[in-house]
Amino acid sequence: MESLQEGEAGAQSEQVALGEEAVLGADDIMAEVEVVAHQEADEKRQEQVQRAQPGPGPMSPESALEELLAVQVELEPVNARARKAFSQQREKMERRRKPHLDRRGAIIQSMPGFWANVIANHPQMSALLTDQDEDMLSYMINLEVKEAKHPVHLCQIMLFFRSNPYFQNKVITKEYLVNVTEYRASHSTPIQWCQDYEVEAYRRRHNNSGLNFFNWFSDHNFAGSNRIAEILCKDLWRNPLQYYRRMKPPEEETEISGSPLMLIEYGGASDLT
Template sequence: MASIDQAALEAVQDDIKAIAEATEKAELELTLKRNELMLPIYEKRREVIARIPKFWSAVMQNHRGLSELIEEVDLPVLEHLTDLWVKHDTKDARSYEIIFTFKENPYFTNKELIKKITLKDDEPVSETFEINWKEGKDLTAKDPSKKRKKGDNEDDASDSFFVWFKDEDIHLGDFFVQEIFPEALRQVNIYAGVDDDEVDFEEEEDDASVDLEDEEDDEEEEDEDEEEKPSKKKNKK
């Protein structure tokens, strides 16, 4: 049996590790550059979205992964959400803040709820944030630290998206940073099956910005319809 050249194997492994580290560094630098380039575009998008009622609430409810964590009790609160913003660290792409802005509401006094992800020993860490709930409105009142096990009472843990601000979960932030925030418009485009009295932001957006060319096209179509009406009556005879 051939002897194993341990030194040669370790040298190869060192090369693999060096390339992996260099690649990771390059990817982080590329992400920082991308964040810098996208910032003015997101700011422009922000101005448009501000005129669309319940936009971010709809986006969050439509995201497959996040929608499973949003409970019925959360929906009335999310209707007061007016803005969602991801503030990236300009030095390390792994650090960021997710900022939820709310208008005055009957649930809490905070204008902003912030979920911050920082680095500790080169690992991402989720910071907790205190929500100042109004009396009798705390959706996280039940102890979220009690993890459910077989035989545990279902009432021991709180079922609310807002529990996330009290715990140290970092994975939920990935939904917002990688999908919900950058792909918000895509989430809107695939939003379907909603009653008129729920989320009708598309009509609101159409009313907010009227295209003159579209109006002309509509007038032409109406004229064509008027011309076609007599011919249809003749065919019936």
């Protein structure tokens, strides 16, 4: 009974720590949003002042073109300052997020099977997994997502694994070029399959050409794989805890030694060990 309570308390404390990291990250972002809001308010006041000023009277085409060129020349340094300010603001936010992300990563690595449970619990990802995929993911110890905006918008996904019977890679890296409408595959680490699994990996890859986690994992250059990358980058990475911790409703409480115990589900199975 004591070991059960200690195990449950440990799991809950780790989840609380993860929740605190999410709150801290949200507080940092809100602080930055307030600064941006003040800047936008100042810009809006300046726009209102400019609109109150009378515009130019009728002009000849030549005069209008000269006026337009002059305004464009004035606008260029303003645009340059805006780009620089935006870049500096993004870098500042990333620096403030990094210690929280580092601590979150350290906590997650102390929770075996965390990412396997998170991925399996995601409603869209779960439909793309086989039992063997889930077993493969059970060896995953960490996930990292990094984004670069210059010279191009690039999203890098890194999956870290411990020794396993499937492949020899310790880190699998996948990179995507990002634009307004899609994630486009750019690079993927070649998988070094273990000798005992190489034939099975070849069979799985060539007998099923549809969108599934294994095909994305082994070679992401096929239609639809960008959706998996988008889920990892935009959803699971930003808040994995929402797919990890799932509480059973109160009516499913269990009595142990006369005391009610709320069961906590991890990856869809009650963890009572």
